[in-house]
Amino acid sequence: KNEVEQSPQNLTAQEGEFITINCSYSVGISALHWLQQHPGGGIVSLFMLSSGKKKHGRLIATINIQEKHSSLHITASHPRDSAVYICAVYKETSGSRLTFGEGTQLTVNP
Amino acid sequence: GAVVSQHPSWVICKSGTSVKIECRSLDFQATTMFWYRQFPKQSLMLMATSNEGSKATYEQGVEKDKFLINHASLTLSTLTVTSAHPEDSSFYICSARGGSYSNQPQHFGDGTRLSIL
Numbered sequence: 001k002n003e004v005e006q007s008p009q010n011l012t013a014q015e016g017e018f019i020t021i022n023c024s025y026s027v028g029i030s031a032l033h034w035l036q037q038h039p040g041g042g043i044v045s046l047f048m049l050s051s052g053k054k055k056h057g058r059l060i061a062t063i064n065i066q067e068k069h070s071s072l073h074i075t076a077s078h079p080r081d082s083a084v085y086i087c088a089v090y091k092e093t094s095g096s097r098l099t100f101g102e103g104t105q106l107t108v109n110p
Numbered sequence: 111g112a113v114v115s116q117h118p119s120w121v122i123c124k125s126g127t128s129v130k131i132e133c134r135s136l137d138f139q140a141t142t143m144f145w146y147r148q149f150p151k152q153s154l155m156l157m158a159t160s161n162e163g164s165k166a167t168y169e170q171g172v173e174k175d176k177f178l179i180n181h182a183s184l185t186l187s188t189l190t191v192t193s194a195h196p197e198d199s200s201f202y203i204c205s206a207r208g209g210s211y212s213n214q215p216q217h218f219g220d221g222t223r224l225s226i227l
Contacts, residue, residue, distance in 0.1 A: 040221075041220065041223065043218035096144075102153050
């Protein structure tokens, strides 16, 4: 079993829909990253959080440390949001190394 | 936000050639840089961690003599794939982290797609 699991693995939505991607982890962490990998391969760090909630534009990330769970929400989704979204954690025992989830492939159709 | 520049973005070369990939932090000092390899449809696999001015720490199974990493300054790290062979073809991506705390955010480059003929 992976230490970081994401669901769903694949997600197809219509433009304008509200999207949620989930991340569960089974280890103690100091922080969690949400990353976006574009079709060309480049990776953008969307959020790093260790508690509560963060918002940037149409993106919202939440984390519940007690439940070991984080969610990434996209409001009013757009075709340009199509990408792979990756959850990655800093394990308490691994210093600066990130442990990655398998990613969620999001496709938003016009 | 912080910008990491990776160059080149795409390389095609003959078997036996050595290929150098550069990773630069443009607007911050990168105390630590990370090199990853990614196969199609798979997650990122950490190859090595480098701290400025010291030798890189390689992950188990990664050949040090094959993948040479240099982190000579706080803004530049290089990965050299020596005597590359077709099995080295992959997507390589770097990230950089500033500061001294282990959970500082990592900022990623756009990656290098390496094809060895």
